[in-house]
Amino acid sequence: MGRIFYLMGKSSSGKDTIYKELLKKEELRLKKIVLYTTRPARAGEKDGVQYHFVDEEAWRAFEEAGKVIEMREYHTFHGLWKYFTVDDGQIRLEDHDYLIIGTIESYVKTRAYFGEEKVIPLMIELDDGVRLQRALDRERSEGSPRYEEMCRRFLADAADFSTEKKLAAGIGQVFCNEDLERCLNEIASYMLSFKK
Secondary structure, three states: OOOEEEEEEOOOOOHHHHHHHHHHOHHHOEEEOOOEEOOOOOOOOOEOOOEEEOOHHHHHHHHHOOOEEEEEEEEEOOEEEEEEEEOOOOOOOOOOEEEEEEOHHHHHHHHHHHOHHHEEEEEEEOOHHHHHHHHHHHHHHOOOOOHHHHHHHHHHHHHHOOHHHHHHOOOOOEEEOOOHHHHHHHHHHHHHOOOO
16 A cells, blocks of 8 residues: 655745655655646746646636645735645555645645545654745745745744644654754655555
8 A cells, every 4th residue: 555645844944855855765666746836837847847837727627627635725925826736647556655745734635535544744844043044045046036925934834834733633743854864864764664
């Protein structure tokens, strides 16, 4: 039986780096699940790699077909953006283990869809000051920095990843990303324990 390992954490906690490094670990034999979004692609992003970039019409078609597993929408400074997981045939738990990035809310909905024993939470944590500096550095490197959106996300994380929400979702295992290599090794060992 395959599993979905669900990577979560506040913005700029290192999720994207951890995600990429875990996918490289041959012993984990992970496949990725590409989410869908209605937000525009950032510089360097490619359709079908980081996300499937779609419009509202495509989202409605998936919704009407009953293919949306979970969906989150964010009222940003640039408009309403949706992020969602689609049952589009890319997830075959009889054949593979998968790695996905999301929020506590999306984890809970995905777990409800596939079953608790098939969706394993991986919560990443990092000091808020370090996260804020990383977020600022990343925005500065963008062609058109979106500082307002960066601040909105940073503040929203406090509510979205509160201790109460983690406990309500049954997330007890947390991985601290102060040292990337140590964090990766701890996560990989934890994931391998499910393969025994």
